[in-house]
Amino acid sequence: MKPHAISVTIMTFVWLQTAGAFIFAFLLSENEPLTCIKLSCVISLCALPLLIFLVGEMNQLADSIFDHSEPSCTYYN
Numbered sequence: 001m002k003p004h005a006i007s008v009t010i011m012t013f014v015w016l017q018t019a020g021a022f023i024f025a026f027l028l029s030e031n032e033p034l035t036c037i038k039l040s041c042v043i044s045l046c047a048l049p050l051l052i053f054l055v056g057e058m059n060q061l062a063d064s065i066f067d068h069s070e071p072s073c074t075y076y077n
Contacts, residue, residue, distance in 0.1 A: 024036065024040060027039060027040075
């Protein structure tokens, strides 16, 4: 990946982590702690099939990218 793509990916990850913590803090301020833990578990379980699907798609994409063989360099004496 190019350095720009890596930095965009990292910044997106940081924003998503911050948003998740903010949402959990907001829920914690409005509800009981046990309710917040239950909600976060339900959200995680509902997101699990989507995450598994996306990991499979990324794996197929990576396999197709890395399957292209590059011409090997041969050295002549």
